[in-house]
Amino acid sequence: MISQNSETRSHKAQMVLDRFEKKLNRQMVGSLVSCVHCGLCTDSCHYVLANPGDPTYAPAYKADKIRKLFKRHFDWTGKVFPKWVKAGTVMTDEELEELKDTVFGKCTNCRRCTLNCPMGVDFATFNRMARGLLVSVGVMPEGVATVSKDQWEIGNQMGVLPEDYLDTLEWMSEEVSEELGDPAAVIPVDKMDADIVYTINPREVKYDPRSIADALKVFHAAKANWTMPSEGWDMTNFGLFSGDDDLGGAVARRVYEKTIELRGKCLVMSECGHGYRSTRCEGPNWAKFDIPFEMESSVDTMLRYIKEGRIKVDKSKNPDLVTFHDSCNNARSCGLTEEPRELLQLVCENFQEMVPNRAENFCCTGGGGAMSMTEYTPRRLKSAVIKADQMKATGAKIVVTTCHNCVDGLNDLIRHYKLDMKVTQLVNLVANALVWE
Ligand code: SF4
Ligand code: SF4
Known part of the structure; x- marks a missing residue:
């Protein structure tokens, strides 16, 4: 139980700090303590690339908004030397709203920065944890509340x-x-x-x-x-x-x-x-x-x-040039990178890789539940320019993905940036290529 300043801290802020303590595990603490602020992850984030000159999108900057609470309340360095280690607390409901804007509105939990951190800091994991803390006191985008309720x-x-x-x-x-x-x-x-x-x-x-x-x-x-x-x-x-x-x-x-x-x-x-x-x-x-x-x-x-020869396919039924978008959750978090490509090349005649790809692919920008958070749509679509340029450079008219969420994210950016492309999934291509006996 956090007692410091509890006489002036809002009830919700107090509950967030109390719950924070329960969520700390070895993996979380490892990521909270090991950032050396080298900045190597900065350019891995699509929000940063689409908003040059705005430091508030940098993964380490966003992470520090959560990290400062950990340092102030759970780490001895912050308890003894709070100013030295930039420890801080949260007192008001307005500050919780500010934190909401960062953890829901400036990160899709895509984990691209995680892969580019030499210290193994997994920002997306504790960003998700921070979302959970806010959700527990009812501080969340309306769309998140609606979908969770359903x-x-x-x-x-x-x-x-x-x-x-x-x-x-x-x-x-x-x-x-x-x-x-x-x-x-x-x-x-x-x-x-x-x-x-x-x-x-x-x-x-x-x-x-x-x-x-x-x-x-x-x-x-x-x-x-x-x-x-x-x-x-x-x-x-x-x-x-x-x-x-x-x-x-x-x-x-x-x-x-x-x-x-x-x-x-x-x-x-x-x-x-x-x-x-x-x-x-x-x-x-x-x-x-x-x-x-x-x-x-x-x-x-x-x-x-x-x-196994249980189905026969004819790839000439899918003759158009296609490219492939790796879903962040499939590729970065589950290692599902080669199987979709192997399948794609069995059912399509022409395939062009997107660059970068696999675990280094950029988020569709609709990940992390972003499609449900309409208040951040302009921000999301602005950051989608990175994905739009990546897709356009392939010359393909069809982008294939193994994620329904990505279908929506990609369709949205295709409309916004007026790309001459369509989104489809592997099941559609496999069914179309089936040879019936
Ligand atoms: S998260 Fe990793 S890469 Fe990013 S600033 Fe911290 S130590 Fe450097
Ligand atoms: S998880 Fe993705 S969106 Fe979030 S800060 Fe890292 S790179 Fe950016």
Whole structure:
């Protein structure tokens, strides 16, 4: 419990400091103490590159706004020599609002600066922690509050109602079975003992059901024993963005428990960077859950189907020049860099790498939940010039990505910078390249 100045500190500020102490772990403290302010990470941030001359976007500057609290209250150097080590505290609700502007509005938690820090400082990790502290006292952008509420109460982050989800699966089943002239080409719902339990991003139900239909075509062509769950189908997790580990754990648990209830052998996640990271990597820790089944991205599944000869593809069906955008969560945080490229080159005739790429790729600028924080849209779109230039330089008219969030971020910047490009995903290209026998 932090007691200094508690007689004049606001209730919310006091709660933030009290909670801060509980969130400190070895990884967090390591990043909070080891910055030597060398500045090597500065130019790795797209906000810095798009706003030359504004030091408030530098990763180390942003990190110091959180670090000063750690130094003042939890580190002996700051307790003894607060001025020397630039330790500081937070007293008022206005100061919490200022911190909100930094941690939500000036960083997409993309972790590019993390990769470029020789001291191993993972700013994005404690920036997320700081978001969680603010969320715990209700200080957050309105969009973050709305999406979190939907995921807590309705079970998915876009507020899709159960009947709308099931109607969409039925609708896609009708479309595909009619198109293929095969009444067996339908989505099995809640099938027990399936090899694959396929989970998706609610954006697919709401804005892009075509990707559900394309997944159905791929599974049907592979003669897969698969199913989609009637509940626990949203593998995205706003807890990753809001920093709320309780939400993160509750959402991940729903997906895991449904997979167990169906006795599924492998939980497959459709193309979504933060969903994959949350469900596969972070979720077991947040939910404190031992996972008794396999988990993989649909990118791995589709690649395996081609390699095993379970589906045949003809890349000449996708003749246009395409480029590839690495999702930050997939590439930087989960190492999923080569599989999408291998798959892409099996289903497309012409591929041009974006530079830089893989773990060094720039954020789509819609990451970290930024698409839901409309108050920062002008700032986000200004910083998107870095991504826009990177995309334009490829000469491609199609940009492929393995993340639904990136689809929205890239579409937004394409509109804003009037680029002659379209965004698509691997499942769309694989389905289009299928050779039916
Ligand atoms: S975070 Fe790392 S790279 Fe950036 S200023 Fe600190 S020590 Fe240098
Ligand atoms: S995590 Fe990404 S957006 Fe945030 S400071 Fe680092 S490079 Fe910039």
